[in-house]
Amino acid sequence: MLRQALEAIKTELNTYLLAALANGSTEPVVKLLNIANAEGSNAQAVTDNVIMSLVNIEEETTLKNGSMYRLQSLSTIERINPALFLNFYVLFAINSTNETNYLNALLLISNVLGFFQQKHMLSKENTPTLDPKIEKLVIELYSPNFEQLNHLWAMLGGKYMPSVLYKVRMLMIEDTQPEGSSLITSIEIGSIRL
Structure with missing residues (x-):
């Protein structure tokens, strides 16, 4: 599910950026890859593109107390592990090597901000590329302070880029097989039937 969610975001953002830039190019502007490799030997390959990179995954603990039982019919229930709800953090960065590239990077970052301001929720209704198993994704700007930003870029092993x-x-993950069970219809305590 995580890959499908990221690819849907990438596709929608890429479509928006190609229309916003209107330079006649059909080459993808957004690349889904590990930002830690952007400054390596293949740095030229990712210059002037939006590098989309997953940087963290966390569990949504407020929705953790789901029921382990689901009513199948009036006489049967299913035992199933509760769904896992995830939040994940996606970094959008542009590798710029000179002044012209830097100005283009600022334009691309502005367009990324504009896209998510316009479309802060991806659902089946407004995103045809979204996997049918994903109900919706809510996207919100995350603003780390300077210390957190420093730690993030140090962890990624690179120098800061416009990002x-x-x-x-x-994101709901539900990948378990239910176990059939029947409803409790009576209880015996010792020799007394209730």
């Missing part, structure tokens, strides 16, 4: 970080909420 913006978003928190994507409510």
